[in-house]
Every structure is written in structure tokens, then in C-alpha cells.
Amino acid sequence: MTIGALIPNRKPQAASRAKRIVGRTLIYAALIFWAFVCLSPIYWTVTTSFKSAVDVTQGHLIPWLDFQPDWKGWRSLGLSPDTIFGTSNPREEFLSRFGNSIFTSVGASLLALVLGSLAAYGLSRFRYKFAWMRNDDILFFFMSQLILPPVVLALPFLVLYKALALLDTRFGLILLYTLTVLPIVIWIMRDQFNAIPVELDEAAFVDGLSVWGAFLRIILPLAVPGMVAAFILSLVLCWNEYFFAALLTSTDAKTLPVMVASQTGSQGINWWSMAALSTAAIAPLVIAGIFLERYIVSGLTTGAGK
Structure with missing residues (x-):
């Protein structure tokens, strides 16, 4: 060698x-x-x-x-250091629109999370048959609602909300936003529940828990990352929605996106006012995303390794 x-x-x-x-x-x-x-x-x-x-x-x-x-x-919004403590009509309008955005977005996201979690758990743990439709077909039916462009639904919702006296109400926006984000919540939460072993449900049944007891006490706490991810995604979509907010509201229930789009004057677009409004509008979402980042990533990547 x-x-x-x-x-x-x-x-x-x-x-x-x-x-x-x-x-x-x-x-x-x-x-x-x-x-x-x-x-x-x-x-x-x-x-x-x-x-x-x-x-x-x-x-x-x-x-x-x-x-x-x-x-x-x-x-121009009454939010500068030299105007924040004085009287300002633009600031009052901004706070009103900001409150409407928070109320409608959080309300719709929570309602969609509750309904979507229940539907997703059912599609994950039980086998359904509705005519020719099975579980996967039902899930596809929910997801197919996202294919429709909003303008197709504009006239039907306008007529329906006028008949039900829901025009220019925050409750009407909550119902509409819930329908908008519900398919996404079902899709995320179904993957989350599929990643949780069925044996945990069976063990809970052996210990004497009902279906509701197993769902609320065993399965739901394990699905918190997916719930946070679904909630944040729903919140972002509802917070940024403009079309229906502009169509179905006039004064009382207007949201921030409608106010941002209205920053035009006789000389054109007030870019500085629009930018200040946009900055104030995206700040809450950025802060929430920073503090809940690990839950969002964990929830959205659940089941990715399968």
C-alpha cells in the first residue's frame, strides 16, 4: 500500500x-x-x-x-402629533370606519371559524352520502363557491339585502363575509383534523365521552394552530374586502377599504392621505401576523409531509 x-x-x-x-x-x-x-x-x-x-x-x-x-x-386625518388631541372630523370618520372593519372582520372570522370547524370535523370523521355526493364531493362543492366572481353575486345580494333591510348594516356584512371565507376555513380545518389520529376519538369514546365531548375536550385543543391560521387568513380577506363593502353600504357600515378608495379631490388623488390611511389599515394585520406567526405556519403546513 x-x-x-x-x-x-x-x-x-x-x-x-x-x-x-x-x-x-x-x-x-x-x-x-x-x-x-x-x-x-x-x-x-x-x-x-x-x-x-x-x-x-x-x-x-x-x-x-x-x-x-x-x-x-x-x-389630513387628524392623526399627526399636532392634531391628535384636537377636534377633527376626518379622525372621527377614520375611527368609525376602523371600528366597522374590526367589528365585521372579527365577527365574520369567528362565525366562519365556528361553522367551518364543525363542518370540517364532520367531513373528516364521518362518511356522508347526499344524492351522488360523498365527502370529497361535498368539500369540492364548498370550494367551488370561490370560483364565482363577486360581480356575479352583486345584483342578487343587493336585491336580497334590500328586502331584508340589511343594506348599510354591519350585521349584513358579517353574514356575507362569513359566506365568503367559510370554504377556506373548512379546507384548512379539514386538513388539520385529518392530521389528528382517529384513535384519539376512539379512546375518548371508550372513556365515556360523547362525540361533542371528544370534539370539544380532545380534538379541538389539538387543532389550535389550524384554527389560528384559518382565523388570520379569514381576517385578512374580510379586512381587505372592498367590492361588497362599497356596494352594500353607504354611511353607517362603511369600512376602511371604502374610505381609502375615496381619497380623491378636485386636484386628483390625495396620495399622502391614502398612504396614511393604508398604513393605519395594514398595521393591525402586520402586528397580529408577527405575534401569531408560528401558529400560522404550523396550521398551514399541517399534513404537508403526508
Whole structure:
């Protein structure tokens, strides 16, 4: 045996290590680029809320370098430091629309979560037969409701809500938003329940629990990550909904997206006011997403390894 045979060949190891480094570098570069693409609109919105008209039209982007930040956008809403403690009609309107958005979005998301969890548990644990439809067909029926564009439902809902006196009411928006996000909640929660072993239900039945007892005391606590993910996703969809909020409301039940879209004047769009409104509108969702991130990721990836 020669001395060269005792020395390991380092060329393949070096080549493999170089490939890993290059691959990891490309992955991180792609992630950084995608983060830049996703965060650029948010950055533009936040900085625009501190711009004057000249800075907006000239496309200045970097504060203190391209332009001097100003409270113009927030002052127009009565939310700047020099106007926050005074009387402001725009601020009163903003708080009213903000309250409507919170009430309708949270209410619809909670109602959809309750109904969707019950439906998803039934589709996960029991076998149904409705005409030719089985469990998968029923789930597809729920998901197919997302195919319809909102404009197709505009006239029927307008006529129905007028007959039921639900126009310009927060309760009417809650019912409509619940129908909108219910299929998504059922889809997420069904995967969540499918990932929980059926043996836990059987063990609960042996211990004397009923179906409701097993569901509420055993299965539901284990499905908390999926419930949080479904709730946050429903909340985002309801919070950002504009079409039906603009169609079915006029004064009392208007939400923030409708108010954001109304920031136009005789000179055109008030970009600074619209940006300040948008920043205030997305802030609660960003904060909720940061604090509940681990639940959202865990809930949305449940069953992905199957």
C-alpha cells in the first residue's frame, strides 16, 4: 500500500462543498429578492404618508436623503402629533370606519371559524352520502363557491339585502363575509383534523365521552394552530374586502377599504392621505401576523409531509 492511498481524495469533497455554498447562496439571493418585491409596496406606502405633494410627484423614495419627512398625510386625518388631541372630523370618520372593519372582520372570522370547524370535523370523521355526493364531493362543492366572481353575486345580494333591510348594516356584512371565507376555513380545518389520529376519538369514546365531548375536550385543543391560521387568513380577506363593502353600504357600515378608495379631490388623488390611511389599515394585520406567526405556519403546513 502506497502513501498516496492513505491520503483521502479531497477534490470531490471540495467540489461538493462548493456546490452546497453556491446553492445556498442562490437560495438566499432568491429569498432576499422576493422579500424586496413583497416589502417594496409596504415601504412605498409608509414613506408616502410622510411626503408632501412635490415629493410624491417627483418619486422621492429615501427619507432624509431624497425628501424631508412631513406629517402632511397624517395631519389630513387628524392623526399627526399636532392634531391628535384636537377636534377633527376626518379622525372621527377614520375611527368609525376602523371600528366597522374590526367589528365585521372579527365577527365574520369567528362565525366562519365556528361553522367551518364543525363542518370540517364532520367531513373528516364521518362518511356522508347526499344524492351522488360523498365527502370529497361535498368539500369540492364548498370550494367551488370561490370560483364565482363577486360581480356575479352583486345584483342578487343587493336585491336580497334590500328586502331584508340589511343594506348599510354591519350585521349584513358579517353574514356575507362569513359566506365568503367559510370554504377556506373548512379546507384548512379539514386538513388539520385529518392530521389528528382517529384513535384519539376512539379512546375518548371508550372513556365515556360523547362525540361533542371528544370534539370539544380532545380534538379541538389539538387543532389550535389550524384554527389560528384559518382565523388570520379569514381576517385578512374580510379586512381587505372592498367590492361588497362599497356596494352594500353607504354611511353607517362603511369600512376602511371604502374610505381609502375615496381619497380623491378636485386636484386628483390625495396620495399622502391614502398612504396614511393604508398604513393605519395594514398595521393591525402586520402586528397580529408577527405575534401569531408560528401558529400560522404550523396550521398551514399541517399534513404537508403526508
